[in-house]
Amino acid sequence: MKVRAIIFDLDGTVVETPYDWAQIREELGTKGVSILSYLSALEEPEKSLKWNILKKYEDAATHKAKLKKDIRPFFTFLARRKIKRALVTNNSRKNVRFLLKKFNLKFDWVISRERGLWKPSGASFLEVLRKLKIKKEECCVVGDSHFDIKAAKEAGIEKIFILRRNKEKFYSSGAIVVITVNALQKKIERLLKP
Ligand SMILES: [Mg+2]
Numbered sequence: 717m718k719v720r721a722i723i724f725d726l727d728g729t730v731v732e733t734p735y736d737w738a739q740i741r742e743e744l745g746t747k748g749v750s751i752l753s754y755l756s757a758l759e760e761p762e763k764s765l766k767w768n769i770l771k772k773y774e775d776a777a778t779h780k781a782k783l784k785k786d787i788r789p790f791f792t793f794l795a796r797r798k799i800k801r802a803l804v805t806n807n808s809r810k811n812v813r814f815l816l817k818k819f820n821l822k823f824d825w826v827i828s829r830e831r832g833l834w835k836p837s838g839a840s841f842l843e844v845l846r847k848l849k850i851k852k853e854e855c856c857v858v859g860d861s862h863f864d865i866k867a868a869k870e871a872g873i874e875k876i877f878i879l880r881r882n883k884e885k886f887y888s889s890g891a892i893v894v895i896t897v898n899a900l901q902k903k904i905e906r907l908l909k910p
Contacts, residue, residue, distance in 0.1 A: 718853075718854050719799055719854060719855075719856055719875075719904065719907055719908060720798075720799060720800060720848075720850050720851075720854040720855070721799060721800040721801070721802060721824075721844070721845075721848050721850040721854065721855045721856075722794065722799060722800070722801055722802070722855070722856045722857070722858055722904075723802045723803075723804055723841055723844055723855060723856070723857045723858070723868075723873075724801060724802065724803050724804070724823075724858050724859070725803075725804065725805060725835075725857075725858065725859035725860060725861070725864050726803055726805035726807055726812065726815065727777070727781075727805065727807060727860075728859075728860035728861065728879070729784065729858055729859050729860045729864075729879055730783070730784055730787055730803070730815075730821070731781040731782065731783055731784060731815055731819070732781065732782045732783075732784055733777040733778065733780065733781045734777055734780055735773070735777050740769075740770065740773050743769060744766050744769060744770065750834070750836065750863070751770065751806075752806055752829060752834045753834070755767055755770065771808070774807060774808065774811055775811070778807075778811040778814060778815060781815055781818075783819045784879075784897055785896070785897060786896065786897035786898050786901070787897050789901075790897050790898075790900065790901050791821070793901055793904075794904075797908065800824040800825075800848050800850070801822075801823045801824055802823055802824060802825040802826070802827070802844040802848065803816075803823040803825070803826045803827070804826075804827045804835070804840045804841060804844060804867075805827070805828055805829070806829050806834050806835055806863070807828060807829065808828055808829055808830065809828040809829075809830050811828075812826060812828045824848060825844050825847050825848055827840045827843060827844065831843075835863040835864060835866070835867040836862070836863040836866035836867050836870070837867060837870060838866075838867045838868065838869070838870025838871035838872075838873075839870075839871075840867070841855075841857065841867055841868060841870075841871035841873060842871045845871070852871060852872045852873050852874075853874075855873050855875070856873070856875040856876070856877060856904070856907075857873050857875070857876045857877070858877045858878075858879065858900065859876070859877075859878060859879070860878060860879050860880055861878075862886075862889065864876070864878070865878065865886075865889050865890065865891050868891075869890065874890075875892075875907070876889075876890065876891040876892065877891065877892050877893075877894055877900055877903065878891045878892070878893045878894070879893075879894055879895070879896075879897065879900065880893055880895070881895055883895075
């Protein structure tokens, strides 16, 4: 298979960020709706108030972020093989810039939530394919949540890798679950073999 690009999620995938999403959802009162959709639909003044709660959690987690183990050598591996890297995240532009600068990371295309194409919608992935001139068959998605899987499927991207310890959450999701970046690299290497 020809792999010409990989779309990465940011939090939990490229960087380890200590989010307690269950706690955040509870504090915001999202009741099963995705956080960004929930917040966008609110009226003022509740809207600003709750956005600020989310931003407070995001800023705290972002400042504690650590680079995922082995991600840098994996990026070097991809660069050597001329495989492009895109970053698609529901996090803010401000936090993305902070993290890319902090860890000196570069991507061929970056989409943050200000673009308005939030996961689980596949719209942002389709935009990446268009901008990088890549076919969906030539692209893989690497993430850590069901949002990443849903977005990939909606965009028609079939090769989905999930970096997680608890595999059982992703049984029958159609994604390949790997525990480490090293294991992910081995899977990609195998895909590249003719
Ligand atoms: Mg994530």
